[in-house]
Amino acid sequence: MSLWPALADGVLRMLATGPGALAVKGEGSAVAFSGAPVADLNMAFAWSDARALDALTRRTEDFVLVASPEGNDAVAARAAELGIVAVPEPLPVWLGPIDVGALPAPRGAVRRAGRGDMAAVRDVLAAAFGLPVEPLETAFPDSIADDVDVHLSERDGKAVSAVMAIRSGEIVSLWSGGTVPEARNGGAFTDLMAQVLRFQFERGATSFAGITEAVASGIVVQRLGGRRASDGHVWLRGSSVGELLQG
Numbered sequence: 001m002s003l004w005p006a007l008a009d010g011v012l013r014m015l016a017t018g019p020g021a022l023a024v025k026g027e028g029s030a031v032a033f034s035g036a037p038v039a040d041l042n043m044a045f046a047w048s049d050a051r052a053l054d055a056l057t058r059r060t061e062d063f064v065l066v067a068s069p070e071g072n073d074a075v076a077a078r079a080a081e082l083g084i085v086a087v088p089e090p091l092p093v094w095l096g097p098i099d100v101g102a103l104p105a106p107r108g109a110v111r112r113a114g115r116g117d118m119a120a121v122r123d124v125l126a127a128a129f130g131l132p133v134e135p136l137e138t139a140f141p142d143s144i145a146d147d148v149d150v151h152l153s154e155r156d157g158k159a160v161s162a163v164m165a166i167r168s169g170e171i172v173s174l175w176s177g178g179t180v181p182e183a184r185n186g187g188a189f190t191d192l193m194a195q196v197l198r199f200q201f202e203r204g205a206t207s208f209a210g211i212t213e214a215v216a217s218g219i220v221v222q223r224l225g226g227r228r229a230s231d232g233h234v235w236l237r238g239s240s241v242g243e244l245l246q247g
Contacts, residue, residue, distance in 0.1 A: 062238025
């Protein structure tokens, strides 16, 4: 699977799981809404057309839309209809090989999360993004751990960092990554990402992808071998709480 469809597939499998969710995927665009009242928990993609965006005219939630350079004109043509505004600077779209031999050895405890760990995952993401827990309960119910690889990094027995990984073919896309403020810049997110890539490599992934700013978690992505492969042109209805992947 190529880069943009793999990213869209990851978000569909991550967000469109609950009873109020919406999942639409076409040849060149996709929509994945959790139904939570937070823009970042409702997403759309356009990489060659905007046909899947027809579904958004019937939804009232705020959302984030990410367009590839090839899909951006199609989105712009529908901006007024959808009530979205463009973010001036595009986000880097990262792609890199999984080179297990070059990954740093974990310094803290990293483990895959199960249903019983999802409360801790939600607490980490709430602290990382400055969100109440309730929208995350809508977007990320305990059952998501059955279908999505959710991983936690712990320090001194406390969950400090979390990320979700979804494999589509040989590409694993990384989403909803965050670290609690008091543990940032201590290597927890790097440890977490390195261990997740090992885990995914053992299960058939050969490369990883993500969307984030060129600072903060972008530095971690580059440290692990990611390179800027494309630009993600971001459009918003409402306001975003932060990066799409935050370290």
